[in-house]
Amino acid sequence: MAAPVTPKDRRKFLGRLSLPERNFVADALRAETVGGVLLLVAAIVALIxxxxxxxxxxxxxxxxxxxEALGLDLSLQHWAADGLLAVFFFVAGIELKRELVAGELRDPKAAALPVIAAICGMAVPALVYALVNTVGGGAMDGWAVPTATDIAFALAVLAVIGTSLPSALRAFLLTLAVVDDLFAILIIAVFFTKEIDFAALGGSVVGLAVFWLLLRKGVRGWYVYVPLALVIWGLMYNSGVHATIAGVAMGLMLRCSRREGEEHSPGEHIEHLVRPLSAGLAVPLFALMSAGVGVSGGALADVFTRPETLGVVLGLVVGKAVGIFGGTWCAARFTRAELNDDLAWPDVFAVAALAGIGFTVSLLIGELAFDGEGALADEIKAAVLMGSLIAAVCATVLLKLRVRRYQALVEEEERDEDHDGIPDVYEQHNPAYHLRMAAIYDEKAAEHRRLAQLAGAGSDEGGRPA
Known part of the structure; x- marks a missing residue:
């Protein structure tokens, strides 16, 4: 019989991040937030x-x-979906690699909870879609549409409503999205590859091998890697496998662990350079080319009456929230993890509801699932937009109910009374911190004594100015 779990054995989840991890998450999410606002603007422009x-x-x-001779005579919509999103998935590949070697996923025990939450957050929406379409007699092709989470759009919602989330909740949302992206890539590769040109695929694999070898040899220079990446992407596209797979494969090959003397690993450095291109250009342009659908009263009514579109809406709004929250609760219930004392289960449910914003990858999967079915494809896009909007509103309400608590936690995380650039909460258990604070106190006390002495020297015995 297994030994009982004692309080000492329990491990906090959604606890305070280490300082380097906190800084990385803050930088990454800051870029994603700006990109998310641009994404939101692009979607509105497309709709108008x-x-x-x-x-x-x-x-x-x-x-x-x-x-055309290279098989690359594409529409602007396809260039956005197959070309620009390869940049997005390249960044996603780097994020995943970093999480695996230096982030939340490096420790299998710590990784179990967000991975289980993400898997449940993809499985339950797919089951909700399947159930609705089984009952309603709809097409099962769109089962994967509501499985994705759009981290940039979710953070844009947070930026617009002005809700501050503690770093632990933001990191949880980011980790969920990274794992979510991994499974979305696998879904695209396995279920939406129809015919394969093995010659082109073999050429792409050879190109990836050369890419990996150059990285291992320490070869530097964008003029080497960018042309090679374009060749790999073109061969992958012509192979029949979705071209974004080339992006994530190259991202996973980059080294994301730091060596002695390195301030940043090559993967972190390249991510820092490419992320603005992804968040500020690639994803907004994809939204501009994909989000433009008719939103007349009749079209909106069809979203809630047709089983395919209703399945997408319910999958995003209900399936995501129930799946992520249920997976997290079960993982905490049956493992040694327990919730951080500063947070409550409604906080986890609010983040789970926020993860129901499935925009970029959901639109992409919708295009792949209903390729050639113009009217239905547009209705699926409208369902993604409607489901994401409803999820955003629900998450906003839930987050606003706890906004004062979040603001207090964020203020505690950001407080830096000694102005050394390191939040005090990371120094309170450090002896050097207490010595430094004592020195600052002594300096201030000495300054007060000096000012008092100067004031005394400038007056007579009666206290009047000399």
């Missing part, structure tokens, strides 16, 4: 454009450009 000048929107989206 499609519903006011729909003909010109369709013409621009369908305009072809490229080299």
């Amino acid at each position: 454009w499609a519903n006011t000048l729909g003909g010109s929107y369709a013409d621009v989206r369908g305009f072809h450009v490229g080299v």
Whole structure:
């Protein structure tokens, strides 16, 4: 019989991050937040454009450009989905690699909880979609649409509503999204690859091998890697496997562990350079080319009456929240993890509801699942937008109920009374911190005594100015 779990054996989850991890998460999420706001703006522009000048929107989206001899004569919409999103998945690959070697996923025991939460957060929405379409007699092709979480859009919502989340909750959301992206990549690779050109796929694999070898040899220079990456991407596209897989494969190859004397690993350095391109250009342009759907009263009504679209909405709103919260609760209930004392289970449910914002990858999977079915494909996009909007509103309400508590925790995390650039909460158990604070106190006391002596020297015995 297993030994009982004692309080001493229990491990806190959603606890305070280490200082380096906290700083990395803060920098990453700051960039994602800016990108998310741009993404939100691009989606609004696409909706307005499609519903006011729909003909010109369709013409621009369908305009072809490229080299037909290389199999790359694509519409602007396909360039956005297959080309620009490869940059997004390249960054996702680096994030995943870093999480595996230096982040929340490096320790299997610590990684179990967010991984279980993410898996449940993808499985339950798929089950909700399947159930709705089984009862309603709809097409099962879109089961994967509500499984994705859009971290940039979720953070944009936080930026707009002005809710501060403690770093632990933000890190939990980021880790969920990273694992979510991994499984979304696997879903795209396994379920949305129809015909494979093995010659092109073999060429892409050879290119990836050369890419890996150059990295191992320490070869530097963007002029080497960028042309090679384009060749790998082009071969992957022509192979029939979705071209974004090339991006994540190259991201996973980068070294994300620091060696002696390095301030940043190569992966962190490249991510820092490429993330603005991904968040500020690639993803917003994809949203501009993909989010433009008709939102007339009849179209919105169809979202809640057609089983395919209703399954997407309920999958994002109900499936995500129930799946992530249920997976987290079960992992905590049956393992040695217990919730951080500063937080409560409603906080986990609020983040789970926020994860129901499935925009970028959900739109991509919707295009792949209903390729060639124009009207239904647009209705699925409308369902993604509606489901994401409802999830955002629900999460906003839940987060606002605890906003004072979050603000107090964030203020505690950010407090730096000695102005040394390191939050005091990370120094309170450090003897050097107490010595430094004592020295600061002594300096202030000496300054007060000196000022008092100067004031005394400038007055007569009666206390009047000399």
